[in-house]
Amino acid sequence: YVASPHRAELDESRYAVLDRGTAMDIELYREQNIELQTQASVLSQRYQKISGAMTVEFRGEERTLPQMGKFLEETDRALRQEAWEAIWDRRLRDRDACDEIFDELVGLRHQIALNADCSDYRDYTFKSYHRFDYTPESCERFHEAVERNVMPLVRRLADERRSALRLDHLRPWDFGVDPLGRPPLRPFEDGGELGEGARRIFARLDTELEAQFVSMLEGGELDLESRRGKAPGGYQSSLEEVRRPFIFMNAAGLHRDVETLLHESGHAFHALAARDEPLGDYRHAPIEFAEVASMTMELFGDDYLDEFYSAADASRAKRKHLEGIIEILPWIARVDAFQHWIYTNPS
Numbered sequence: 001y002v003a004s005p006h007r008a009e010l011d012e013s014r015y016a017v018l019d020r021g022t023a024m025d026i027e028l029y030r031e032q033n034i035e036l037q038t039q040a041s042v043l044s045q046r047y048q049k050i051s052g053a054m055t056v057e058f059r060g061e062e063r064t065l066p067q068m069g070k071f072l073e074e075t076d077r078a079l080r081q082e083a084w085e086a087i088w089d090r091r092l093r094d095r096d097a098c099d100e101i102f103d104e105l106v107g108l109r110h111q112i113a114l115n116a117d118c119s120d121y122r123d124y125t126f127k128s129y130h131r132f133d134y135t136p137e138s139c140e141r142f143h144e145a146v147e148r149n150v151m152p153l154v155r156r157l158a159d160e161r162r163s164a165l166r167l168d169h170l171r172p173w174d175f176g177v178d179p180l181g182r183p184p185l186r187p188f189e190d191g192g193e194l195g196e197g198a199r200r201i202f203a204r205l206d207t208e209l210e211a212q213f214v215s216m217l218e219g220g221e222l223d224l225e226s227r228r229g230k231a232p233g234g235y236q237s238s239l240e241e242v243r244r245p246f247i248f249m250n251a252a253g254l255h256r257d258v259e260t261l262l263h264e265s266g267h268a269f270h271a272l273a274a275r276d277e278p279l280g281d282y283r284h285a286p287i288e289f290a291e292v293a294s295m296t297m298e299l300f301g302d303d304y305l306d307e308f309y310s311a312a313d314a315s316r317a318k319r320k321h322l323e324g325i326i327e328i329l330p331w332i333a334r335v336d337a338f339q340h341w342i343y344t345n346p347s
Contacts, residue, residue: 002026018281021130028128030115040108047101048231050094055228056086065090066226066250072176073184073254084173110346121343130286139336146333153326178316185255185317187308191224194251198261201304212272213265216245221268224261226250234260236267236294238284243275255317258308259298259324266297295325 001007002023010019055062058071071083106121113124122136162170164179178184188194195217202210216222221244234249245268251257270293274283285293302321305314 017130018279020132021281024127024130028116028118028124033112033115036108036112036115040105040112043101043105043108047098050097050101052229052231054090054094056090058083058086062228064226064228064230064250064252065232066252069176069252069254069256070184072173073178075177075181075183077173077177080173080177081171106342106346109343120346122340125343131288134288136340139340143333143337146329150326150329154330157323157326182316185309185313185320186253187255187258187317188251188253190253191222191251194224194257194261195222197258197308198265198301200307201262201301202265204304204307205300209265209269212269216247216268219244221245222247224249224251224257226252234264236264236271238271240280243271243283245271255320256324258301258305258317259321262298262301263294266294269293269297 007019054065056065056068058068065087068083068087072080074080109121113119113121116124118124118127126136158170161174161179165174165177167174188197199210199213199217202213224247230250232250237246237248238244239246247261247264247268249257249260249264251261267290270285271283277283298321302318305317308314309317
């Protein structure tokens with residue numbers, strides 16, 4: 001494609017994004033990186049396996065870490081602390097193995113970057129992710145903006161929480177509980193109830209979205225519940241050959257599971273909307289835009305949370321969600337700033 005004499009004749013308004021991305025992929029390609037990238041993939045899979053195997057023996061029952069999240073919402077502070085410490089004691093048992101994987105990945109990624117004549121892995125990543133329209137300095141301005149504009153509100157919300165809980169100091173196990181002492185939100189018992197509740201939300205939101213969601217339910221394209229050995233996290237992936245979405249998550253009966261399913265369904269609806277696009281590269285939004293569909297679906301769904309709750313609890317869940325959006329911005333900035341730092345200082 002890059003060498004074709006007809007490349008310059010393509011309609012720029014249609015093919016410019018494909019063109020510049022393909023040219024960059026060719027520019028970065030190095031045969032010696034194939035083995036290194038394979039090693040990095042294997043290490044990432046090893047981390048997923050370690051994380052998925054983590055369970056806690058708690059109150060007479062073996063539980064996955066997502067299932068432990070329920071106890072962090074209980075009004076009994078001693079129980080929350082016990083659960084939090086059990087989770088982190090379990091994580092720390094695999095600390096050395098995870099640190100070893102991380103160190104190996106940093107080294108591998110730095111070498112991949114050097115092989116491609118990039119100054120470091122950050123430089124390589126901006127090119128490989130086709131980030132042509134903004135720079136690392138743009139990200140640093142984002143970090144500063146979050147610190148300046150969002151953190152004061154985060155601190156205010158935390159202080160309101162501390163005051164409502166009548167505590168001198170907030171501890172890590174104090175952020176999941178309802179600050180007014182109300183019992184935890186328990187929207188569903190199992191994945192079947194979660195899926196059906198989401199279907200009802202989509203039915204009220206838009207009948208076409210409901211039909212698409214039902215097609216996923218009936219097609220076995222949702223893997224919702226947490227179970228032993230299952231990889232952590234939640235995401236929507238595309239089954240490329242059939243151009244269908246697949247949702248993977250670890251539901252444990254929490255309100256954030258409702259948010260997660262709405263979120264991943266937003267990705268899925270986006271994938272279905274783009275499935276007839278003939279250019280494979282154009283069927284997937286770049287990461288800079290991908291979360292627009294998913295975050296928007298969370299917010300659209302907020303207006304119909306009474307499918308899971310009473311009116312009072314639906315209002316409470318909506319506020320919890322909005323506070324979570326405020327709090328996730330500094331989390332995003334923290335993770336991003338750390339990656340900028342570690343990959344420009346790999347030693």
